[in-house]
Amino acid sequence: MTVLDVPTQGTLTSRPYQITTVRHQTHDIVTIDVAPQQHPIAFRPGQFDMVYVYGIGEAAISISSDPATPGLLSHTIRAVGWVTRALNDLQPGTTIGIRGPYGRPWPMEEAEGKDLVIIAGGIGLAPVRPAIVEALRHRERYGRIVLLKGARSPRDLVFRDDLDRWHADRGIDVHVTVDSAVRGWSGRVGVVTKLIPRVPFDPENCVVLTCGPEVMMWFSAEALLKRGVPAERIYVTLERNMKCGVGTCGHCQLGPVFLCRDGPVFSWPEVAGLLDVREL
Amino acid sequence: MTHRASLTAGDPDTLRVTLAGHPFCAELDVDHVHAMANAASERQLPTGSFLLQRGQPADALALLIEGDVSLEVTEPGGDPIVLETLHGGDPVGWSWLFPPYRWLFDARCLTPVHLLQLDAAHLRGLIDTDPVFGLALTQRIGLLVVQRLQFTRAQLVEMTHHDRA
Numbered sequence: 001m002t003v004l005d006v007p008t009q010g011t012l013t014s015r016p017y018q019i020t021t022v023r024h025q026t027h028d029i030v031t032i033d034v035a036p037q038q039h040p041i042a043f044r045p046g047q048f049d050m051v052y053v054y055g056i057g058e059a060a061i062s063i064s065s066d067p068a069t070p071g072l073l074s075h076t077i078r079a080v081g082w083v084t085r086a087l088n089d090l091q092p093g094t095t096i097g098i099r100g101p102y103g104r105p106w107p108m109e110e111a112e113g114k115d116l117v118i119i120a121g122g123i124g125l126a127p128v129r130p131a132i133v134e135a136l137r138h139r140e141r142y143g144r145i146v147l148l149k150g151a152r153s154p155r156d157l158v159f160r161d162d163l164d165r166w167h168a169d170r171g172i173d174v175h176v177t178v179d180s181a182v183r184g185w186s187g188r189v190g191v192v193t194k195l196i197p198r199v200p201f202d203p204e205n206c207v208v209l210t211c212g213p214e215v216m217m218w219f220s221a222e223a224l225l226k227r228g229v230p231a232e233r234i235y236v237t238l239e240r241n242m243k244c245g246v247g248t249c250g251h252c253q254l255g256p257v258f259l260c261r262d263g264p265v266f267s268w269p270e271v272a273g274l275l276d277v278r279e280l
Numbered sequence: 281m282t283h284r285a286s287l288t289a290g291d292p293d294t295l296r297v298t299l300a301g302h303p304f305c306a307e308l309d310v311d312h313v314h315a316m317a318n319a320a321s322e323r324q325l326p327t328g329s330f331l332l333q334r335g336q337p338a339d340a341l342a343l344l345i346e347g348d349v350s351l352e353v354t355e356p357g358g359d360p361i362v363l364e365t366l367h368g369g370d371p372v373g374w375s376w377l378f379p380p381y382r383w384l385f386d387a388r389c390l391t392p393v394h395l396l397q398l399d400a401a402h403l404r405g406l407i408d409t410d411p412v413f414g415l416a417l418t419q420r421i422g423l424l425v426v427q428r429l430q431f432t433r434a435q436l437v438e439m440t441h442h443d444r445a
Contacts (some may be wrong), residue, residue: 121438122438150438152438152439177365179435179438179439180361180362180435180439181362182359182360182361182362183359183360185362186390187365188348188365188367189350189362189363189364189365190364190365190431190435191431191434191435191438193431193434194431198367198369213437213438215434215437215438216434216438219430219434
């Protein structure tokens, strides 16, 4: 898919949605389920919304729910700024504004017939969760499906129910690792990139979706290239202070691209050189 | 090594095959593998036992075949801090190659562990007498150290990075 293929969906006017459920994922991450007060709007895995807390402001948040049920929209949010802290404090019944969906989605069609490798660090599982759910729904379209999930510590793991369910599901090969652990954790300790050389998948016939801190994605790409994955089959999703969501304000500009309009999903060759430039 | 686990003398041919099949020995000259096999023995360790302990003589290179090991450090009165877990296919320990030949961390078995243990004095002797072998082995250990350093740096960055909402 090229940038020009992507329609600019949504408008600059948000629509009201009512919060139906607030699920606390960790001490500073919540998943908010919302239902539209008007007709639901379809989205594709990897797209994001601009979420508006009335009177406070907007933040770009990836959609973390099942694309097959656009009437129940989920956003998973870490409290890091004014808007996201406000979102973390909201209760069911509250009305918020949402506009979108925006952006280039994950290349699910390109992955068909190939192994699908998903690498997620921290809250990075949220933007790839719709892709996992969709791939499992159409399991026959893919070869191996592998999820490599990293977190800072066991208490920072998000979507634990999903991880447990997927782990028990033979349709997906789940590997979880944490950077730091104390007594009680019986899983792996170490960076998620350490899993890349040893997990079974076909490097020459796979598509990789990566989401997490930029440095994690950079290390992941290096390890994937070393294993023989073609650079153009490695996809990352980026965020740099999105404001308008439609490529007009320039806040999320990264060199020649606007992340909200041209991304947030990019193939590695599209952005690898840009991420190496300190000034961008 | 400080554990008292079962030691299998092992058939020399079997040891050579097992050693040659370990990722640490991938693409190593067959003569070098045979030389290393003369220093090797198989071990089975139960869950909870220590493969190595801080301060003890670093007298062997361990090559994990199966099982999980926790590399950790313990403060007095505190729970162990797990630095990294190692798994089947991983080598454990490089302190045997560098003075003062003492382990700096503990390595505890999280599961039953099957491993190859290579006697450090024997390996150091081979390094001294066969420079080609010495270069090959020290390059492998060097690569291992570099990889672990890179992983550790990435780990540090991730632990201090407040990732996005």
